[in-house]
Amino acid sequence: xxxxxxxxxxxxxxxxxxxxxxxxxxxxxxxxxxxxxxxxxxxxxxxxxxxxxxxxxxxxxxxxxxxxxxxxxxxxxxxxxxxxxxxxxxxxxxxxxxxxxxxxxxxxxxxxxxxxxxxxxxxxxxxxxxxxxxxxxxxxxxxxxxxxxxxxxxxxxxxxxxxxxxxxxxxxxxxxxxxxxxxxxxxxxxxxxxxxxxxxxxxxxxxxxxxxxxxxxxxxxxxxxxxxxxxxxxxxxxxxxxxxxxxxxxxxxxxxxxxxxxxxxxxxxxxxxxxxxxxxxxxxxxxxxxxxxxxxxxxxxxxxxxxxxxxx
Numbered sequence: 001x002x003x004x005x006x007x008x009x010x011x012x013x014x015x016x017x018x019x020x021x022x023x024x025x026x027x028x029x030x031x032x033x034x035x036x037x038x039x040x041x042x043x044x045x046x047x048x049x050x051x052x053x054x055x056x057x058x059x060x061x062x063x064x065x066x067x068x069x070x071x072x073x074x075x076x077x078x079x080x081x082x083x084x085x086x087x088x089x090x091x092x093x094x095x096x097x098x099x100x101x102x103x104x105x106x107x108x109x110x111x112x113x114x115x116x117x118x119x120x121x122x123x124x125x126x127x128x129x130x131x132x133x134x135x136x137x138x139x140x141x142x143x144x145x146x147x148x149x150x151x152x153x154x155x156x157x158x159x160x161x162x163x164x165x166x167x168x169x170x171x172x173x174x175x176x177x178x179x180x181x182x183x184x185x186x187x188x189x190x191x192x193x194x195x196x197x198x199x200x201x202x203x204x205x206x207x208x209x210x211x212x213x214x215x216x217x218x219x220x221x222x223x224x225x226x227x228x229x230x231x232x233x234x235x236x237x238x239x240x241x242x243x244x245x246x247x248x249x250x251x252x253x254x255x256x257x258x259x260x261x262x263x264x265x266x267x268x269x270x271x272x273x274x275x276x277x278x279x280x281x282x283x284x285x286x287x288x289x290x291x292x293x294x295x296x297x298x299x300x301x302x303x304x305x306x307x308x309x310x311x312x
Contacts, residue, residue, distance in 0.1 A: 005035050015068075017043060023068035030070055033059075038068070050083060062087045069094070092137055101140070103132050109207045112136050112171075114144060124171040125207040130155075131173040134162055139171075146171055152180055163187045167211065167218070185224050192218060192226035203297060203310070250293075253277065257289045258298060258309075267305040 007014040013031035015023040015038060022038055022045070025031040033054055041047040045063045052059050060072035060083055071090040072078070078086075093100035102114050102123075110132035112123040123139060123146065126132040134155045142148040149164045149171060163174040163182060174191040175182075192215060198205040199212045211218065219225055250258060260273040270286060279285070290307060293299040302308045 002032070005038075006031055021067060023070075025070050030059075034061075034068060034070060050087070051078070053077075060086060062090060064091055064094070091140055092133075099129060100133065100136065102136050103129075107206070112139070114139075116144075122170065125210070126173065127205060127207045130158060131162070131176070133157070135164075135171045135173065151184060152182060154180070165191075165222075167214075167221075170210065172211075185222075188222035188224045189227045192222065192224065196226045197297075251289075253285070254289050254292060257286060258293055261290075261293075261299055261307050261309055263308045264302050264306045265308065266303075267307075270307070 005015050005017055007016050012024055012026050013028065014021045015025065015031060015035050017038075022043060023031075023034050025034050037048065037052070045066065045068055048061055048063060048068055050061055052061065056075070058074045058077050059070055060074070060078065062069050062071050069090065072083075072086045074082075091101075099105065099110070102112050104111050104113060108127065110126040110129055112126075112132060112135060114121055114123065123144070124132070124135050126135070134153075134157070137157070138149065138153065139146070146166045146169060149166055151163065151165070153162050153164055154160075155162055155176075158176075161177045161180050161182065163177070163184065165172050165174055172191075175187045194203065194205060195208050195211055195218070196215060197203040198208050199215065215226060256274060256277065257270065260270055267286075270290075271283065274286065290299060294301065294307075297310055299307050300310050
């Protein structure tokens with residue numbers, strides 16, 4: 001009976017009875033053990049324990065999507081917390097892939113995709129892997145029901161809180177925080193401001209592409225207006241250079257520094273253009289204001305001592 005019910009693959013064994021795959025196991029000896037365990041429990045997956053002793057080790061087992069998997073071996077009996085953790089991690093990434101189940105990367109955007117009844121469904125787009133994995137993990141734990149998200153969810157992997165919104169069946173992460181004491185209105189305003197900057201080419205956020213034309217609708221949904229401490233987006237004519245129409249809440253000297261920077265403007269050129277403001281620590285004052293403009297994402301460094309406006 002050595003190989004009865006066993007079907008050998010390239011790197012594993014399927015345990016098959018009456019055309020149904022009951023288990024997938026990597027090693028031959030482990031496959032024999034799991035096959036015998038299934039027979040002992042009359043092929044009832046509900047009766048299989050999640051921890052069992054085999055010779056000189058403990059095996060952790062899990063039934064995932066109606067298949068039995070061996071997911072861990074321990075010399076000493078693992079506690080329930082360890083069993084729960086490795087079972088959760090296996091569900092999220094059974095094949096040891098780079099991003100885990102249902103996450104792919106397209107350029108700099110992470111996409112959550114799942115096939116349901118033969119059709120591919122997109123659940124969200126993200127500019128970082130942490131947000132994508134958080135949303136994927138939540139959906140795996142909640143039967144892919146996007147309606148189970150609250151406004152604020154705790155990420156048990158990072159110990160941080162995420163502000164979440166479901167828009168047109170896609171899940172968006174609007175912000176990440178170390179505490180749950182969060183002003184949601186401020187988060188919504190900041191998200192809409194970031195979306196507005198992306199719409200007008202003032203920043204590059206491709207994971208927000210689907211929302212670019214929905215800003216008025218989202219303002220109504222969140223009951224706030226797109227607002228940023230450095231930007232105003234009212235009455236912008238998209239047929240004219242947008243940057244010339246945006247109102248920046250900058251100090252006078254910040255505005256002067258910003259005005260003289262174009263494309264690959266050298267620091268010496270900036271100094272010459274602002275020579276009328278020359279005073280003590282003149283160069284340090286210019287550099288300080290350039291750094292502040294860079295922090296606002298209005299200016300970027302393009303060489304050892306050259307700078308450009310970010311939208312050029």
